Amino acid sequence: xxxxxxxxxxxxxxxxxxxxxxxxxxxTGQFAVVIIPLLLLWEVVPRLHLFSRNLxxxxxxxxxxxxxxxxxxxxxxxxxxxxxxxxxxxxLSVITAxxxxxxxxxxxxxxxxxxxxxxxxAPIPPTAWVPIALIFLxxxxxxxxxxxxxxxxxxxxxxxxxxxxxxxxxxxLSARVFGASELNILIHVHFYHALGAILMSIRTGISIGxxxxxxxxxxxxxxxxxxxxxxxKEFFRIPxxxxxxxxxxxxxxxxTEIIKYLExxxxxxxESRQEA
Amino acid sequence: MPLERVxxxxxxxxxxxxxxFRIADxxxxxxxxxxxxxxxxxxxVSLIGPxxxxxxxxxxxxxxxxxxxxxxxxxxxxxxxxxxxxxDYAVFPWMNALRNITYVLSLKGVPKSDRIHLAMExxxxxxxxxxxxxxxxxxxxxxxxxxxxxxxxxxRPQLLLLDEPFASVDGLTREKLQDLILDIFLTxxxxxxxxxxxxxxxxxxxDKVVVFSESxxxxxxxxxxxxxxxxxxxxxxxxxxxxxxxxxxxNDGVEHALRAHSSKLCCEVLQ
Numbered sequence: 072x073x074x075x076x077x078x079x080x081x082x083x084x085x086x087x088x089x090x091x092x093x094x095x096x097x098x099t100g101q102f103a104v105v106i107i108p109l110l111l112l113w114e115v116v117p118r119l120h121l122f123s124r125n126l127x128x129x130x131x132x133x134x135x136x137x138x139x140x141x142x143x144x145x146x147x148x149x150x151x152x153x154x155x156x157x158x159x160x161x162x163l164s165v166i167t168a169x170x171x172x173x174x175x176x177x178x179x180x181x182x183x184x185x186x187x188x189x190x191x192x193a194p195i196p197p198t199a200w201v202p203i204a205l206i207f208l209x210x211x212x213x214x215x216x217x218x219x220x221x222x223x224x225x226x227x228x229x230x231x232x233x234x235x236x237x238x239x240x241x242x243x244l245s246a247r248v249f250g251a252s253e254l255n256i257l258i259h260v261h262f263y264h265a266l267g268a269i270l271m272s273i274r275t276g277i278s279i280g281x282x283x284x285x286x287x288x289x290x291x292x293x294x295x296x297x298x299x300x301x302x303x304k305e306f307f308r309i310p311x312x313x314x315x316x317x318x319x320x321x322x323x324x325x326x327t328e329i330i331k332y333l334e335x336x337x338x339x340x341x342e343s344r345q346e347a
Numbered sequence: 348m349p350l351e352r353v354x355x356x357x358x359x360x361x362x363x364x365x366x367x368f369r370i371a372d373x374x375x376x377x378x379x380x381x382x383x384x385x386x387x388x389x390x391x392v393s394l395i396g397p398x399x400x401x402x403x404x405x406x407x408x409x410x411x412x413x414x415x416x417x418x419x420x421x422x423x424x425x426x427x428x429x430x431x432x433x434x435d436y437a438v439f440p441w442m443n444a445l446r447n448i449t450y451v452l453s454l455k456g457v458p459k460s461d462r463i464h465l466a467m468e469x470x471x472x473x474x475x476x477x478x479x480x481x482x483x484x485x486x487x488x489x490x491x492x493x494x495x496x497x498x499x500x501x502x503r504p505q506l507l508l509l510d511e512p513f514a515s516v517d518g519l520t521r522e523k524l525q526d527l528i529l530d531i532f533l534t535x536x537x538x539x540x541x542x543x544x545x546x547x548x549x550x551x552x553x554d555k556v557v558v559f560s561e562s563x564x565x566x567x568x569x570x571x572x573x574x575x576x577x578x579x580x581x582x583x584x585x586x587x588x589x590x591x592x593x594x595x596x597x598n599d600g601v602e603h604a605l606r607a608h609s610s611k612l613c614c615e616v617l618q
Contacts, residue, residue, distance in 0.1 A: 241437040248410045248431040249454045249502070259450060263441040340441045340482040 085336075092335065093328035128310045133317075136310030146299075150318060153295040156212055157284050157322075160219025164276060168228035169269060176235025176265075177257050186232075193229060197222035197283050205290060215287040215295070222283040223276030230272030234265035267341065270334045274327050281323045357423050358388045358506055358538045359409060364418035366404050377563035378404045381418065384557045384566060386506075386540055388423065391532055393541045393549035396559025396567075396596070402542040404564070406431070406508050409540070428455070430499035431508040435515055436491040438483045444470060444494050445479040448501045455502040469501035470494075473527060489520035493527065500531055507531075509541040513548065522580075525552060533576065546592055550585050551578055558595045568595045 113130040124132075140146040175182045175189075200221055208214045238261045246256045288297020296315050303311035334341075364382045369375040379401035386392045394402045407413045409420050410431055430451075438447050448466035457465060470476045473493040483491050492512060499507060509528070513521040529552060532539055543549050549556045550572060558568040572588055579585070 239437075241433055241435065242439060244407075244410075244412055245431060245433060245437040246454070247412060248429060248508070249451045250428075251454045255454070260439065263439070266441070338441070340443075340484060342482075 089329070089332050092332050093325070125307070126309065128313065133310045133313045136308070137314045137317075140299075140311060140314055144299075146314075146318075149294060149296050149299050150322070153284060153288065153297070153319075154322060156215040156295070157219055157280060160216045160284070161223055161273075161276060161280055163216070164220045164224040164227055164280075165273060168224045168276075169231050172228045172231025172269075173235050173257070173262065173265070176232040177261055182236075189225075189228065193225045197279065198286060201286065201290070210290050210292055212292070214290065215284060215292070218283040218287040219280040223273075223280035226275040226279055227269075227272045230275070231265060231269050234268030234272075235261050238264045267334065267338055270330055270338075274330050277326050277330070278323060281319060285319060356387050357421075358386045358390065358427065359423065359540075360385045360421040361405065361409065362419050362421060364405065364408060364415045364420070366401065366408065366413070367416045379564035382559075382564065382566050383418075384569060386538060387554075389536045389538055390555065391539045391541070391553045392555045392557060393543055393553040394557050394559060395543055395546065395549045395592070396564065397561050398544060400559040400561050401564030402559055403510055406510050406540065406542050409506075410508055427505040428502065429506045429508060430502060430504035431510065432492075432495045432499045432512040434511040436483065436488070436495050438491060438495050438498060440483050443480050443482050444475055444486070447483075447494060448498050451498050451502055457502070465501055469497040472500070472531070473497040489516050489524065492516055492520075492524060496524070496527060496531070500535070500537070503535070503537075505538060507537050507539045509539065511542055511544070513543075513545075521548075526577075528552065529576065546589055546596070547580070550588050550592070551580055556592060558592065570595075 110130050115129075117124055117127045117129045117132075121127075128136075137146075175186055197218065200218065204214055204217055208217055242260050242264060243256055246260050251259070284295075285297040285300070288295040289301045292298050296319055300312055300315040303309075303315065360383075362383050365380050366378045367375040368378050382401075382405060384392070394405060396402055404413070408415050410429055438444075439450070442450060445463070445466055448469055449462040452462045452465055453459075467476060467479070470479055473496055475490060475493055475497060478486060478490065483494065486494065492515075495512070512528075513524050516524065525548060528539070528541075531537065532552075539552075541549070541552060554572060556570045556572065557566055558570065559565065560567045570588065570592060574584060574588075
C-alpha cells in the first residue's frame with residue numbers, strides 16, 4: 072500500500088516535470104516578447120482590408136473557429152482518431168524497426184543477406200506507396216496505419232542500424248578483453264551506445280509519419296484531422312483549415328517533446344558536468 | 348633443467364609474430380615483422396618505439412583481439428585472466444563509475460553480492476570512492492583514466508595490458524598515474540605489459556624495455572633495467588640507461604637490426 076502510494080507520487084511528479092520540461096521552453100518572457108507582437112500583427116493586418124478577410128482571417132477569427140470546432144464539430148473526436156491511428160502505426164514501426172536495425176547493424180552476415188532488401192525499398196518516397204496501398208487496403212483505417220508505419224519505419228530502421236554499426240571500436244574491444252560474450256556486448260555496449268541515436272530517429276519517424284498520416288486522411292476517410300482539413304477546404308473555411316494545421320503541428324511538437332523527455336530521463340550520462 | 352625454470356617463470360612468450368594489414372583494395376602492409384620477446388611472471392615490461400611501429404598491434408594480438416598473420420603467443424597458463432587499459436579512457440560513458448566496475452566484475456563471474464564491495468575497494472585504491480555515482484563525462488581526464496585503471500585491476504587480472512594509458516593527460520597527472528600503476532604493481536604482483544613512446548616513463552617503471560623500430564615494427568633491442576624501486580626520476584643511473592636507449596631509438600632501427608643480423612651470420616659462418 073505504502074509502496075503503491077509512493078509509486079503514484081512518482082508518476083505524478085514525472086508528469087509535472089515533463090510539462091515543466093516541454094512547456095517550460097515555450098512559456099517564457101523572452102518568447103512572449105516575440106510572439107505577442109507577431110500575434111498582434113496577425114490580428115491587425117487583415118483588418119487593413121488589403122485582402123478579403125475571407126482569404127486572410129485574423130487570429131481571433133481562427134480562435135473562434137477553434138472554439139466552434141471544439142464545441143460543435145467534434146474536433147476532439149477527429150484529434151482522437153488521428154492520434155490513435157498514428158500511434159498504432161508509430162508503435163508498430165518502433166517495435167519492428169529498432170530490433171531489425173539492431174540485428175543487421177550488429178551481425179555482418181545477416182547484414183549481407185538482408186540489407187540490400189531495405190536499401191532498395193528505403194529510397195521509394197512514402198507518398199509513392201499511396202496509389203498501390205489504396206488499391207489493396209481501400210480508404211479505411213488500415214491505409215492510415217500502413218502509411219504511418221511505412222514512412223516512419225525507414226528513418227528509424229536506418230538510423231538504428233547505422234548507430235549500432237558505428238559503435239566505437241574501443242568500447243567493444245575493452246568489453247571483449249574482459250571476456251564479454253558477443254551477446255553481452257550487444258546488450259551492454261552496442262545498445263546503450265546507440266540509444267541516443269535511436270530516440271533521435273524516432274523523432275524523425277514522428278515527423279515523417281505525421282506527413283503521411285495527413286496525406287492518408289485526405290483520401291476519402293470521414294474522420295481525422297486530414298479529413299477535417301480537406302472538408303474545410305470544400306466549404307472554403309480558411310480559419311478551420313488554420314486550426315487543423317495548428318493542431319497537427321501541436322501533436323507533432325508534443326510527441327517530440329515526449330521523446331526528448333524520455334531521452335533526458337534515460338540517457339542520464341549525457342548530462343555533463345554542471346556548475347554548482 | 349634451466350630451460351624449464353625459465354618456462355615456469357614466464358607469463359607469456361611472443362614468438363615470431365608477423366601481422367599484415369590490408370586496407371580496402373590496396374596491397375597489404377606489414378605492421379610488425381617476426382617480433383619475439385618474453386614477459387616474466389610478476390614482471391613489468393615496456394614496449395617502446397615511435398608512433399606507428401605496431402606496438403599496439405602486438406598488444407591486441409596478446410589480448411586476443413586480432414589474429415597474427417604468422418607466429419604465436421605462448422601463454423604459461425592456458426587462459427591467463429587479462430585486463431586492458433586503452434589510451435583514450437574506454438570506460439563506458441553510459442555507466443557511472445561504480446557500474447563500470449561492477450559490470451566488468453560480472454563478466455569475470457564474480458557473484459553479485461561481492462561486486463559492490465570489490466568495486467568500492469578498487470575505487471578507493473585510485474581515490475575515486477566519492478565519485479562512484481559520477482558518469483565519465485562528469486569526470487576530468489585524469490580521473491577517467493584512474494577509473495579505467497581501477498576497472499582493469501578490480502578483477503585482479505594476472506596480466507595487465509596498458510596501451511599508452513597516460514598519453515592524453517597532462518604531465519603532472521601522468522606522473523601521479525605512473526606512481527599509481529607502480530603501487531599496484533608492487534602491492535599485487537600483477538604482471539604488466541606497457542606500450543608507450545615515452546622513454547622516461549618506460550625507464551621509471553619497467554624491468555625490461557623492448558625497443559621497436561618503425562614500419563614494419565621489429566624488435567631492435569631489449570634492455571634489462573636493474574634498479575630498485577621506487578626509483579628517482581632523472582637520477583644518474585637512469586640517465587645512463589636513457590642514453591643507451593635513446594641511442595637505439597635515434598639510430599636507424601632497421602640498420603641496427605641488420606647489423607645485429609649480419610654479425611649473427613658472421614658468427615654462424617665462423618663457427
